[in-house]
Amino acid sequence: MEQFLQQLTNGLAVGSIYALIALGYTMVYGVLKLINFAHSELVTLGAYLGLTLLTSFALTDRMGPLLGILLLAVMVMGLIALVGAMLDRVAYRPLRQSPRLSAVVSALGASIFLQNTIMLIYGARFLNYPHDILPKMTIHMMGIDVPLVRILILFVSLVMMGGLFFFIQKTRIGTAIRAAAIDQGAAKLMGIDVNRVVLLVFLVGPALGGAAGLMLGLYYGQINFTMGWSYGLKAFTAAILGGIGNIPGAMLGGLLLGVIEAMGATYISFAWKDAIAFLVLILILIVRPTGLLGERVAEKV
Amino acid sequence: MIDMLLEIVDLHVSYGNIEVLHGINLKVAQGEIVTILGANGAGKSTTLLTISGLVRAAKGAIYFDKTPLHKLHAHKVVKEGIAQVPEGRRVFGTLTVQENLNLGAFVSRDSARVKRTREWIHQLFPILAERRHQLAGTLSGGEQQMLAIGRALMSEPRILLLDEPSLGLAPLLVKTIFQTLRQINETGVTVLLVEQNARAALKLANRGYVLELGKIVLEDEAKALISNPEVQQAYLGGIA
Numbered sequence: 001m002e003q004f005l006q007q008l009t010n011g012l013a014v015g016s017i018y019a020l021i022a023l024g025y026t027m028v029y030g031v032l033k034l035i036n037f038a039h040s041e042l043v044t045l046g047a048y049l050g051l052t053l054l055t056s057f058a059l060t061d062r063m064g065p066l067l068g069i070l071l072l073a074v075m076v077m078g079l080i081a082l083v084g085a086m087l088d089r090v091a092y093r094p095l096r097q098s099p100r101l102s103a104v105v106s107a108l109g110a111s112i113f114l115q116n117t118i119m120l121i122y123g124a125r126f127l128n129y130p131h132d133i134l135p136k137m138t139i140h141m142m143g144i145d146v147p148l149v150r151i152l153i154l155f156v157s158l159v160m161m162g163g164l165f166f167f168i169q170k171t172r173i174g175t176a177i178r179a180a181a182i183d184q185g186a187a188k189l190m191g192i193d194v195n196r197v198v199l200l201v202f203l204v205g206p207a208l209g210g211a212a213g214l215m216l217g218l219y220y221g222q223i224n225f226t227m228g229w230s231y232g233l234k235a236f237t238a239a240i241l242g243g244i245g246n247i248p249g250a251m252l253g254g255l256l257l258g259v260i261e262a263m264g265a266t267y268i269s270f271a272w273k274d275a276i277a278f279l280v281l282i283l284i285l286i287v288r289p290t291g292l293l294g295e296r297v298a299e300k301v
Numbered sequence: 302m303i304d305m306l307l308e309i310v311d312l313h314v315s316y317g318n319i320e321v322l323h324g325i326n327l328k329v330a331q332g333e334i335v336t337i338l339g340a341n342g343a344g345k346s347t348t349l350l351t352i353s354g355l356v357r358a359a360k361g362a363i364y365f366d367k368t369p370l371h372k373l374h375a376h377k378v379v380k381e382g383i384a385q386v387p388e389g390r391r392v393f394g395t396l397t398v399q400e401n402l403n404l405g406a407f408v409s410r411d412s413a414r415v416k417r418t419r420e421w422i423h424q425l426f427p428i429l430a431e432r433r434h435q436l437a438g439t440l441s442g443g444e445q446q447m448l449a450i451g452r453a454l455m456s457e458p459r460i461l462l463l464d465e466p467s468l469g470l471a472p473l474l475v476k477t478i479f480q481t482l483r484q485i486n487e488t489g490v491t492v493l494l495v496e497q498n499a500r501a502a503l504k505l506a507n508r509g510y511v512l513e514l515g516k517i518v519l520e521d522e523a524k525a526l527i528s529n530p531e532v533q534q535a536y537l538g539g540i541a
């Protein structure tokens with residue numbers, strides 16, 4: 001039981017990181033029907049920028065761990081959001097009227113470009129996050145000792161997801177984003193500036209991806225210029241699992257994938273962890289080809 | 302001379318390098334109901350889409366109360382007071398009826414006015430009030446058409462463009478919708494109506510244009526068009 005609860009909390013924490021990354025894929029896909037392959041590199045960049053800012057400003061020493069990391073997260077999210085908007089401007093926007101395949105090739109190109117840039121700047125070695133940033137304390141709950149960092153990650157991710165959910169579902173701009181994702185032409189007839197919707201999506205998605213990168217650094221302690229690839233792939237899987245283009249779907253898919261993976265690694269085989277995750281994806285897609293929450297209503301013509 | 306609310310001058314539109322509108326001239330005065338008739342592929346939808354800025358003009362001009370519309374982006378055209386009920390309704394299927402209506406008022410910031418307009422639309426189409434929390438995609442075809450009209454009215458347009466609102470609806474419902482269009486017009490909203498249901502459209506309209514292969518071939522008072530033998534032959538099934 002104790003092992004189960006440990007793995008459950010671990011799976012939820014990792015899954016919430018997947019969910020944050022998955023949101024970036026799903027939001028861009030929703031509006032542009034484009035898979036932003038470079039999104040995973042924004043996660044990597046978030047991890048590296050986090051480390052740079054952390055060590056160069058010694059934020060946690062000056063402001064205490066919690067406030068320091070909060071400020072760090074805000075800075076990382078802001079910077080990665082800008083990189084995301086630039087990415088759209090340079091790599092995707094010029095191809096908006098071109099065949100979709102051109103944008104896919106551009107996405108792959110941007111991904112390789114960013115990955116190599118990160119390697120050239122930071123080197124190919126693994127880098128370590130300082131391990132004394134967050135107090136090594138655990139919190140006793142449900143009969144087990146849960147590391148503080150795990151609870152923080154889960155809590156912060158859930159707050160961000162809740163915020164995004166509220167923004168998308170309840171606000172005027174959020175509704176405009178959903179409308180543009182359904183029918184860009186009709187959205188324009190409502191007076192919605194679709195270019196600004198796209199810009200917004202390329203600010204919000206990358207910001208969440210950057211936060212996820214920072215969390216990965218804090219949780220695992222080690223980062224590498226290729227890290228985005230595997231997390232990106234998992235998150236992309238999570239987005240499909242939940243129904244690509246669907247925002248609550250990405251959240252659900254991420255959490256679910258994290259838990260399934262953690263359980264599979266513990267109770268079946270650690271070596272087969274990734275295979276189990278993908279097996280579950282395939283099974284769910286066989287039963288529900290649109291993903292768990294994808295397209296509940298068929299459009300009437 | 303009457304001041305024209307909408308004036309289209311020598312409009313040419315192409316898709317790729319195929320020109321589909323070959324110099325259209327069309328005028329709509331404030332308060333009028335004007336209809337555009339024409340066979341499939343004549344360019345009716347293209348005309349409306351170009352007014353709304355979703356399709357760009359290759360040549361020519363569109364003026365709305367002296368503002369050159371052909372220079373504006375689609376999302377800016379709405380702010381000028383032009384709303385469109387597009388062909389095929391295009392309601393946002395996975396959003397609720399209420400959310401669809403609210404999106405219609407995306408450009409208006411005065412929430413008290415938006416609320417008043419919504420109440421008026423609920424009076425015009427009570428079903429929309431009843432179904433406000435239902436997803437638009439689950440409405441019947443006729444209800445979706447009412448929603449598309451209601452949504453367009455939410456921006457309090459000065460002119461309402463409608464592209465075949467009768468498409469796929471039962472005759473009785475067509476009658477109801479056309480009566481509502483008259484009611485809407487009586488509140489001061491100018492109407493430009495594209496229709497294949499020529500008889501219903503001409504009964505409603507003050508004036509009409511006939512579009513053939515991207516050119517205006519006839520323009521007259523609606524009454525005159527109804528009794529025009531050519532129009533009867535081509536669009537009214539031969540019988541007056």
Ligand SMILES: Nc1ncnc2c1ncn2[C@@H]1O[C@H](COP(=O)(O)OP(=O)(O)OP(=O)(O)O)[C@@H](O)[C@H]1O
Pocket residue numbers: 316317321339340341342343344345346347348388497
């Ligand atoms: N997006 C497009 N790309 C290329 N050609 C188009 C496009 N839209 C319309 N056309 C062509 O332009 C011409 C006019 O089309 P349009 O849709 O304006 O006709 P319409 O009068 O509205 O016809 P209908 O009564 O069938 O709706 C047609 O020949 C059509 O094939």
Ligand SMILES: [Mg+2]
Pocket residue numbers: 345346347388464
């Ligand atoms: Mg048409």
